[in-house]
Amino acid sequence: MxxxxxxxxxxxxxxxxxxxxxxxxxxxxxxxxxxxxxxxAKLPADELPSGTAEQVAEALLTSLARRLDSEPVASLAVLRSMLTNADAADRYRAAGAPQLSQLTAAIPTHDAELRASLLSAIVHGVIIERYLLRLSRLADASPDQIIDLLRPCFRTLATAQTPPSTDQLSTDG
Amino acid sequence: MxxxxxxxxxxxxxxxxxxxxxxxxxxxxxxxxxxxxxxxAKLPADELPSGTAEQVAEALLTSLARRLDSEPVASLAVLRSMLTNADAADRYRAAGAPQLSQLTAAIPTHDAELRASLLSAIVHGVIIERYLLRLSRLADASPDQIIDLLRPCFRTLATAQTPPSTDQLSTDG
DNA sequence: CGCTTCTGTCAACGACCGTAGAATGAGCAG
DNA sequence: CTGCTCATTCTACGGTCGTTGACAGAAGCG
Missing domain, CATH: 1.10.10.60 (Homeodomain-like)
Incomplete structure (x- = not known):
């Protein structure tokens, strides 16, 4: 409930x-x-193996795939309540902290912590829209389809690579 | 409040x-x-210009940057309440719908709708963690820093390009 | 058997909620 | 002055909430 x-x-x-x-x-x-x-209400503290940024990114994807397949109800309780209940918010922060520092440790850039936070934000954004808001496209898609689309994102965020150069967009400052 | x-x-x-x-x-x-x-509580319906996938992705980034700079309180009201209030949830869906279809229209792949949903999920995940949960790294970072990191993600999601090949990861099934 | 402990119900308290409606008072037209 | 409109307050109703404590039966144990 x-x-x-x-x-x-x-x-x-x-x-x-x-x-x-x-x-x-x-x-x-x-x-x-x-x-x-x-x-x-419990948020699982999924352990990420230490390794290269690519490996950790892939592990995060695997973890996401599992959660997209069947997120435990206890986690959804925390997620559903974290915006209106201080205890749930703390729980969310606490459960994310170890994963965040593992991610940070694996990312070889000076802004590793920010990159890790973005990865975490993406993971939770997707889960929230799939399970809590039930946005149809995200709720219907298969976990594999989702993580295949996210893989390049996670790679570039974790490894600080830039994607292949495209036609230059001229944007004013 | x-x-x-x-x-x-x-x-x-x-x-x-x-x-x-x-x-x-x-x-x-x-x-x-x-x-x-x-x-x-009002969610702004940011209009995205129609154009190529790259242009639309860049426009979405610009829109995100503005919101990361100062998200209107009325939007935060909707976001804060959407997980526990049906009306706020509807409002969220309704406000996202036009942007979602604009994004979908600009993405040249058969899974455009899913890609658009993922982009939307990322945007909202980042905003939630920055403003509502106040995760320090995301709350402290400058909008430019954040969107610069997200740009490759948005590009690859919107254009269906794959990032540069990296050392092959052997992953089973 | 009696005694304690556990499981469970019941009624109620005090607080707070959204909401309604009567009462008050100021400002203004005639 | 009278009378009307509007802004505002006051009081209170009915409901729900978390929580409490008294109470009743069942179970185990001497």
Whole structure:
């Protein structure tokens, strides 16, 4: 229910009723709505193998593919709630931190941290639109199709390569 | 307040008190909390010029740069609320639709719609992390720095080019 | 059997919510 | 002055929320 409705709109009474029990019983076992959320909502800390930037980018893609195939409901609960619940936001930051530093370590540029943050933003943007907003194109596409399209992005972001030169665009400053 | 707290946690009473007036007065002028939100929250429908895929990608980057410089609070209200409020979600979809179809039209591949959706997901992922979650690296970076890093991504997604060949990664299945 | 512990229900409290409507008062036309 | 309109406040209703604590039965144990 946290994944479906977010923190505020999920009520203890509704949780209890969905479980066929009394609201008091939920309180008895979890003590607090925050604690209930805390136990229901977990973001997986996917470990990235250390290696070259290309390898880490590919690993991130693989991790994304798995999540695009079936993101755990507990993660969706955090994602759904992170914009309106401080605890969920902290959880999101905390779960992203290790992956972020692993990414940063693998990227060989001075702006590695920013590049890593962008990669993380892309991953979560895609997941949010697929699962939470259910934008049709992203919700229907196969994980493989998505990560194949994202692969060049991830490569260039992780390795600091520039894509093949195209016709020069003249843009004013 | 909608941008800061989201729909549910923003109360009419708090809005009124912040304005130094009575809650009844807010009701008198807006009728309903939904109507108040409806009038406060607008997503700008940035028009993209029609043109080649490269040009449209560059225009999307320019639009992103402007939003990274100062995203209007009314947009943040929608973004903050879209995961927990159906109206905000609709608003998000509606505002994205024209840009999405403009992007789709400019991309010369059969999977144009998916590519356009990914571009949109990236844009919103970055904005969310910068403004709503305030991830430090993304919040501190200059818009130019961010769009310079994203440019190759946008190019390859919009033009279907593959980035320069790198050492072959052996990945199974 | 009695006693404790666990599982579970029930009713209620206090807080806060969106909302409604009556009351107040100022400004202005005649 | 009277009367009307509008801005604004006040009070309150009905509802929902998280949470509490009293209570009832079932289960295990001496």
């Amino acid at each position: 946290f994944a479906e409705l977010g923190y505020e709109r999920t009520t203890i009474r509704a949780v209890a009723s969905a479980a066929g029990i009394d609201a008091g019983l939920v309180m008895h076992y979890f003590g607090t709505k925050d604690e209930l959320f805390s136990r229901a | 909608f941008a800061e707290l989201g729909y549910e946690r923003t109360t009419i009473r708090a809005v009124a008190s912040a304005a130094g007036i009575d809650a009844g007065l807010v009701m008198h002028y807006f009728g309903t909390k939904d109507e108040l939100f409806s009038r406060a």
